[in-house]
Each structure stands twice: as structure tokens, then as C-alpha cells.
Amino acid sequence: AQSVTQLGSHVSVSEGALVLLRCNYSSSVPPYLFWYVQYPNQGLQLLLKYTSAATLVKGINGFEAEFKKSETSFHLTKPSAHMSDAAEYFCAVSEVGNNNDMRFGAGTRLTVKP
């Protein structure tokens, strides 16, 4: 079964610094990969997704992620952090053909310092 591991439950960066949130996946078939963001007391919002097209995926709010098959990774980056980026981020993996196929990582809480 597929799974994801998010390295680091908490990440803290200064405003304007690079944001790097790490995600490694495990899947027996080519995966679909997703990043979601959750603000306090809200649902999850899709940031970006990889569905076997371009390996570098651009999402909303200036975020992007690169699918690296050799490293089984799908790390999320943003060149310059903004205070509004403070939130919880979830990586998820999906396999085609399974109704119960979305597996989420444990989440990474991003703090942005002024």
C-alpha cells in the first residue's frame, strides 16, 4: 500500500527566507502526489498536484514541488516566505483504481518569523 512520510513536524523560517517542506512517498505503481494547506479551523485546500505530467509542478501562492522518482520525493518549496504562509501542510499520495487510495502524511506546521 502507498504511504507518505513528511520529515519534520515543525519548520520555522524567517520572512523572506526559502521554504522547504520534505515529503517522501512509497508506492507500488506510478503515483499521483498532492500538497494541501490547512489554516487554523479550516478544511484542507489543494496547493498543487503531480499527475504524471511535468515533474516540476507549480501551485497557488508561489509554491512549487518537484517529483523525483529516483529519490521517491515530492518536496514543497517557496523562494520567499510570507507571514501568510504560516499553516499546516500535508503531503498525500494516491494510486489509480482504489476508492480508498489517498494517504496523507502526518503534516508539517510551518511558522514564519518576522
Next chain:
Amino acid sequence: SQTIHQWPATLVQPVGSPLSLECTVEGTSNPNLYWYRQAAGRGLQLLFYSVGIGQISSEVPQNLSASRPQDRQFILSSKKLLLSDSGFYLCAWRDTGQDYGYTFGSGTRLTVV
């Protein structure tokens, strides 16, 4: 366009009381529907999912149950709440023609006292 509605937004219930949380989806047919729970400081736990009316699959044994009386309606229930049922409950749907991504509702914050 598709939308998902979840209510109530917040709920405070005493131990032993019943629970009913409702989720409805608009703008799509025969979606897959999901109930997740987030305990404080923890990740997402899949509770139930449904691929059609009356079809419910349970992921975790507990005192919660789910029902799907209509195509676009998904209900989470309990006959008697426990303190451990406190958490943030999220409904989600998936359109099988849309790259398998999920769309989430805004969530219900349940506090059992």
C-alpha cells in the same frame, strides 16, 4: 461548479449525547465521499468512505457510524459520545474524473465535555 457544505462549524456536546454531522456536495454525481478526523496536534485519520448510496466502508472500529441516504449526502453519527471523540471532523469528496484529488469541506470542531 462543485461545492461541498459541512455543518455545523462548531459543536459542544456532553458525554453520552448523540451526534449528527452532515455533509452535502453540489454540482457532481456519484462522488466518493469521506469522513476524516483530526485530533489535536495529529494528522488525518480516515473514518469512513462511501462509493455510493447505502455503501459505507469503515476504516477504524469505534462508536461512530456513517450513512449515505442520498447520492450527495453523507452523515456521521454517534449514539453516545465519548471524550475521545473530540476533534476536528472533515468531509471530503472525490470526482473520479478529476485526477483523484480530494476537495474538503470547512470542517466541524467537536468538543465533548
